[in-house]
Amino acid sequence: MGLQSDSALQCILLFPLHLLIWVYSVLSFLPWYYITNAGQKKTLSQRLKARSTSGSTEGSYRSVDHFDYLAKEDFPGKDTLDKLFDHAVQRFGQSPCLGTRDILSEENETQPSGKVFKKLILGEYHWLSYREVDAIVSEFGNGLAALGQQPKSTLAIFCETRAEWMITAQTCFRHNFPLVTFYATLGEEAVAFGLNEAGVTHLITSKELLETKLKSVLQQIPKLKHVIFVDQKKGSIEGYPAGLSIHSMQAVRELGALPENSNRPVVRPQPSDLAVVMYTSGSTGRPKGVMIVHSNLIAGMTGQCERIPGLGQKDTYIAYLPLAHVLEMTAEISCVTYGCRIGYSSPQTLSDQSTKIKKGSKGDCSVLKPTLMAAVPEIMDRINKNVMSKVQEMNYIQRTLFTLGYNYKLEQIKRGYDAPLCNRLLFQKVRGLLGGRVRMMLSGGAPLSSATQRFMNICFCCPVGQGYGLTETCGAGTITEVADISTGRVGAPLICCEIRLRDWVEGGYTNEDKPHPRGEILIGGPNVTMGYYRSESNDQDFFVDDKGQRWFCTGDVGEIHPDGCLQIVDRKKDLVKLQAGEYVSLGKVESALKNCSLIDNICAYANSEQNYIISFVVPNQKKLTELAKQRGIEGTWEEICTHPDMEREVLRAIKQVAATIKLQRFEIPMKVHLSSEPWTPETGLVTDAFKLKRKELKNHYLHHIERMYGGK
Secondary structure, X not given: OHHHHHHHHHHHHHHHHHHHHHHHHHHHHHHHHHHOOHHHHHHHHHOOOEEEOOOOOXXXXXXXXXXXXXXXXOOOOOOOHXXXXXXXXXXXXXXXXXXXXXXXXXXXXXXXXXXXXXXXEEEEEEEEEHHHHHHHHHHHHHHHHHOOOOOOOOEEEEOOOOHHHHHHHHHHHHHOXXXXXXXXXOOHHHHHHHHXXXXXXXXXXXXXXXXXXXXXXXXXOOOOOEEEEOOOOOOOOOOOOOOOEEEEHHHHHHHHHOHHHHOOOOOOOXXXXXXXXXXXXXXXXXXXXXXXXXXXXHHHHXXXXXXXXXXXXXXXXXXXXXXXXXXXHHXXXXXXXXXXEEXXXXXXXXXXOOOOEXXXXXXHHHHHOOOEEEEOHHHHHHHHHHHHHHHHOOOHHHHHHHHHHHHHHHHHHHOOOOOHHHHHHOOHHHHHHHOOOOOEEEEXXXXXXXXXXXXXXXXXXXXXXXEEOOHHHOOOOEXXXXXXXXXXXXXXXXXXXXXXXXXXXXXXXXXXXXXXXXXXXXXXXXXXXXXXXXXXXXXXXXXXXXXXXEEEEEEEEEEEOOOOOEEEEEEHHHEEEOOOOOEEEHHHHHHHHOOOOOEXXXXXXXXXXXXXXXXXXXXXXXXXXXXXXXXXXXXXXXXXHOOHXXXXXXXXXXXXXXXXXXXXXXXXXXXXXXXXXXOOHHHOXXXXXXXXXXXXXXXXXXXXXHHHHHOX
């Protein structure tokens, strides 16, 4: 009886809020409609964005905003990356360019489990102006030349995302040193392979990576003569192979500032010169080096920047994704070109709650207050689950208010409007997690779920531009327009490229499909790179048409909507034929089941000799531990994950989610294995963009695959 009374009281308390929102909606609709140009935005969202060059579904699709020819340059005459930087220095001179936070103190914190975590207290950002970066680039370039680095000879960087990475890149662009890039999480054997393949003699790295990853394989890289570490702190240079010189970046700069070196002639690049050899993170097999010339990057960034309205000096970009990823590298070069500030961060220091930030001190977003940021879906999914987990911990009144406001704003967004009262009363604190000023987010690297995209729209009060591109296309392909209120799509082709769908009959995708044409996505344009470094697979993946235009065959399957926007529906490598003849898309299954609250990450696996699929799951520790307590199961986290009852509970939750989103019977995993260890780039089970490494995951869980398919 008491419970019923409480419930009635809560309903009475909530009634005025319903009434308030209704009255507010009526009174504010007309002024808000006109003040925010809601009608114009809705028109833009629904407009035709791309169309076929031939008038048929088999033709190439181009942006209607640049239909007659593909864009190659954003600034006339600035056809190489060094010219872009020089142009930026002339325009923005004393303005802040690259920012880094000071480390005030480091502390070790021991968790109840016995693990020790390093916690940081960080200070304010200190900034290098455009002119200061320009001076460092000149000194460093002259110093590298004094150490024997030659124009058109490769120079490698194996380093975390930081200001020195971008300084190294700008140095290489100016002096025509092709820059070879490696992810900081790449294994030492893979790095040694790439350094040998590219014939590198000079390597830029950090002291930590030099000691922990490179030292053991330096003997295997005979051509390497100079290693330069970027850290300010000095370290031991003993224990390295004879004939290998170790320098600090500061020492190389000082060498370049000497009179005999400061006046060295600089050999500037041509648009067709090699700018970057970008080694992929390698989701399958050995990493491949993608050859990118200056004109490729100039064209790709021209297309990307056209989709970011108002990009300029008022913007602050937070840089924390791997700079060895084409999305982050082109985003940062674009920001420098347009006069934005770039503040450096890391996934471990991004917010006040990040793992390396000492409790009570500020994370990077709180201090920097960025207006622009890029993110991979994995990070957005984590933010979504963390926020919604906090909502579930609220009392009934708070939780109901949040849900009511969330659903109200969701309906408003679907209609092309906004909900400023909800933004102020409900979402301001959530928005503050990323500094409170983010005006646009760009998602790339993997498909972003509709639920997560809407969550970011609602709680962080900003559009999320979902992009599609590859290293092989300089990250350029498509990006959704800011005014596009749809979800699940990746937008229309950028003005630098065009897209064609090629029939893949075996997989059941053709241009004749209804209601929309489907097929393998081919991207053509000046942003398409020159192929893989010393690879025999170039003829399979790249081709030149009869007009001399380069094309890349992506291996992804897409469909084109009537307004010219692309949706990714499958990947050829992710499609597996089961014993009964059905094709199952592993990527589709994984994307759908990530919505399960018990799941942090999932990998679906299928064997063509079997008639069902299985899955490996990284469970949400908080949710699964709570469920285990409810079921009377106690023990360590590893013991909970290996308990058969917990496997059954996760499988039950998977089937509930699958039924809700209407997966086919053969798409639902029949068995599951729970992993107590998360999948990170450091474990080698996912790439730096958090894409699954299916081969490594299969090998890692081979015993469990045999168990689940063997029925043991």
